[in-house]
Amino acid sequence: MENAPASTRRPFGLHVQLWRDVWFLGFALVIILADQASKWAIGQWLARGDEFPGDWPVRFVHITNSGAAFGILQDTGPLLVIVSIVGILAILFYMFNPGFAHPVMRFGLVLMFAGAVGNLIDRILAGEVIDFIKLPSWPAFNIADSAITIGVLLLVWTILFDRSEPETETNEEAS
Numbered sequence: 001m002e003n004a005p006a007s008t009r010r011p012f013g014l015h016v017q018l019w020r021d022v023w024f025l026g027f028a029l030v031i032i033l034a035d036q037a038s039k040w041a042i043g044q045w046l047a048r049g050d051e052f053p054g055d056w057p058v059r060f061v062h063i064t065n066s067g068a069a070f071g072i073l074q075d076t077g078p079l080l081v082i083v084s085i086v087g088i089l090a091i092l093f094y095m096f097n098p099g100f101a102h103p104v105m106r107f108g109l110v111l112m113f114a115g116a117v118g119n120l121i122d123r124i125l126a127g128e129v130i131d132f133i134k135l136p137s138w139p140a141f142n143i144a145d146s147a148i149t150i151g152v153l154l155l156v157w158t159i160l161f162d163r164s165e166p167e168t169e170t171n172e173e174a175s
Contacts (some may be wrong), residue, residue, distance in 0.1 A: 125131030
């Protein structure tokens with residue numbers, strides 16, 4: 001089997017890739033569920049505008065945002081829904097593109113996908129996003145926002161600093 005043509009070994013490689021995709025998408029589902037559960041819990045626990053604990057530097061707050069990051073583009077819900085859907089489709093395209101096979105890069109894309117879906121759910125269902133984590137001198141944010149930010153940082157880091165090759169079949173293995 002060692003000298004078998006690459007086409008006969010491809011199904012095994014495809015099988016491994018499918019399992020990686022299942023794990024990545026399963027992780028995205030966990031992030032989406034955690035984001036939605038945390039927003040629901042804050043909505044049940046704190047009245048809109050309340051915060052807890054009031055005297056700590058890091059607090060839970062219950063605020064809503066009808067705009068994008070940092071409160072820009074307020075009250076542009078339909079536009080943000082369309083932009084989110086286009087962004088999600090672009091992320092999926094890149095996530096399954098062999099040129100983005102590097103595991104760290106794909107993990108960043110999965111985080112961006114999960115965050116975008118989490119916030120899109122809020123925009124569709126409520127027309128606004130619940131933000132509940134408040135740090136000093138920083139706008140409130142949520143788990144989806146954190147996933148997007150970490151995903152972008154991983155993507156940028158991989159593009160700029162990681163020169164290792166993605167795990168793909170080499171020509172030597174194919175012969």
